[in-house]
Amino acid sequence: MISLVGSQRELPGVRLERGYGVESLRGTTLVKRGFAHMLKHGVVMDVTSVEQAQIAEDAGAVAVMVLDKLPYDVRRAGGVARTASLRIIEEIMDHVTIPVMAKCRIGHTWEAKVLEEIGVDMIDESEVLTPADEERHIWKWDFTTPFVCGARDLGEALRRIEEGAAMIRTKGEPGTGNVAEAIRHMRILNNELRRIMILYQQGDDQELVKNARELRVSYELVLETARLGRLPVVNFAAGGIATPADAAMMMSLGCDGIFVGSGIFKSSDPELRASAIVLATTYWDRPEIVAEAQKMIDESKSMLGMDVKTLELRMQERGTG
Amino acid sequence: MNRIIIGVTSFQGDVEEHLLASKMALGRMGIEGDAVSVKTPEEIERVDALIIPGGESTVMGRLAFFSKSLELIRQRILEGMPVMGTCAGLIMLAKRVYDRVVGEKKQQLIGVLDVTVERNSYGRQRESFETLIDLPSLGVSGFKAVFIRAPTIVEAGPQVEVLARLAERPIAVMQDNIIGTTFHPELSGSTALHELLIKKAQAFRAK
Numbered sequence: 001m002i003s004l005v006g007s008q009r010e011l012p013g014v015r016l017e018r019g020y021g022v023e024s025l026r027g028t029t030l031v032k033r034g035f036a037h038m039l040k041h042g043v044v045m046d047v048t049s050v051e052q053a054q055i056a057e058d059a060g061a062v063a064v065m066v067l068d069k070l071p072y073d074v075r076r077a078g079g080v081a082r083t084a085s086l087r088i089i090e091e092i093m094d095h096v097t098i099p100v101m102a103k104c105r106i107g108h109t110w111e112a113k114v115l116e117e118i119g120v121d122m123i124d125e126s127e128v129l130t131p132a133d134e135e136r137h138i139w140k141w142d143f144t145t146p147f148v149c150g151a152r153d154l155g156e157a158l159r160r161i162e163e164g165a166a167m168i169r170t171k172g173e174p175g176t177g178n179v180a181e182a183i184r185h186m187r188i189l190n191n192e193l194r195r196i197m198i199l200y201q202q203g204d205d206q207e208l209v210k211n212a213r214e215l216r217v218s219y220e221l222v223l224e225t226a227r228l229g230r231l232p233v234v235n236f237a238a239g240g241i242a243t244p245a246d247a248a249m250m251m252s253l254g255c256d257g258i259f260v261g262s263g264i265f266k267s268s269d270p271e272l273r274a275s276a277i278v279l280a281t282t283y284w285d286r287p288e289i290v291a292e293a294q295k296m297i298d299e300s301k302s303m304l305g306m307d308v309k310t311l312e313l314r315m316q317e318r319g320t321g
Numbered sequence: 322m323n324r325i326i327i328g329v330t331s332f333q334g335d336v337e338e339h340l341l342a343s344k345m346a347l348g349r350m351g352i353e354g355d356a357v358s359v360k361t362p363e364e365i366e367r368v369d370a371l372i373i374p375g376g377e378s379t380v381m382g383r384l385a386f387f388s389k390s391l392e393l394i395r396q397r398i399l400e401g402m403p404v405m406g407t408c409a410g411l412i413m414l415a416k417r418v419y420d421r422v423v424g425e426k427k428q429q430l431i432g433v434l435d436v437t438v439e440r441n442s443y444g445r446q447r448e449s450f451e452t453l454i455d456l457p458s459l460g461v462s463g464f465k466a467v468f469i470r471a472p473t474i475v476e477a478g479p480q481v482e483v484l485a486r487l488a489e490r491p492i493a494v495m496q497d498n499i500i501g502t503t504f505h506p507e508l509s510g511s512t513a514l515h516e517l518l519i520k521k522a523q524a525f526r527a528k
Contacts (some may be wrong), residue, residue: 001341019488042333060379078485097426121446286361
């Protein structure tokens, strides 16, 4: 059973079908959030080509995320970062059996529409690409395809869920190979969850309402989250994960799974590193197996990484409203 | 100790949902027991029944093989341990598997259930759906079934009993101690299939 909070409205993305001799519903909250639940304890890997997608699948990726450029290269290239070529996404969908996701720009409803049209399994409304609307995100309830969105704290996460996101990931700082920001965002989220959980246990409705106002989301959503003691949707870690130990660290903070962006294909040992990160994600609570995974990689082959303090572009500050 | 222990493989997938559904089923049946996640041979050795959850079969197969659990699971099932596989779990149990678009894919399988399974059979996530089904042999109707990038069973051997069908194709099957579903009973709140597995676990323990 999974929480369906926030979906008690008319949902334009739900479609009634009579295909299999019965009435069936597509794009319901259960079907969208349920998809994210199937990814749990897994690793989603950023890829830019069919070749990389096949390496990821063979290494045990639970899904691939298609981009035009890896986040590290997006930083270096500058300019406007848009959704990937549809031809490449389609080619990847024809060659791997695992789910294929793709990124669209924040607030760019029609980039998302074309991704839905070609049939990607999940859309990432992502701060890695250049935001198309500074004021608002996509209204994701309008879609049959589920969305994942980034968040740095509880307020951002719940606002995205209120707009229809079926899954959340920490933003971290993409393309840096530096896990520090992902850790920071997950710690903030956990502390804020703990706070509303205590208020719920104490039955302090007034403070919960005050929290809802501060978080700028409905009281109903805050109440359900406080009752569950966790986000009502699956929550992955993302933004700067580069090694098996990074992945295990994020899992130990209570994430449901891992996104690895530049960390794999910006290293010089992508095949081994990808399998090692998968292993460390499943066995994060067995240090001896994480050590085995860490031995599979060579630190001299890790991406160099960047200090977040010296960055000109902080992607995490995009689309926070 | 007569407590029934249901293990849910936690290589990858919706493990917690099956743990919860199993605990609810134990509670409803008034049976002493517990549900635990398992991902090493030592842990798998200790359970009375096993659930392989939904997720990605390619990932689970890899990790089960790596941890030397795959062969153990196969042996224990052949010795009579009850097992239920849902969606990816069904794929893991099947003897023959192919993908609707990509075709034959080299992947690690347990290969004990005499069925041929087509992966991603209804299409992509956009085509995923929920509907109400009946499980006549369990006396259950209106069971909410969620199909997520679901496979279908295109062929079933003579020892395989069909528990439910959708558009002619089997969606829930049983072969002695093995239960397989193409949908996700762990997401719907109805525990009829988990109860069936627990009954089999009790009988297995009594042997």
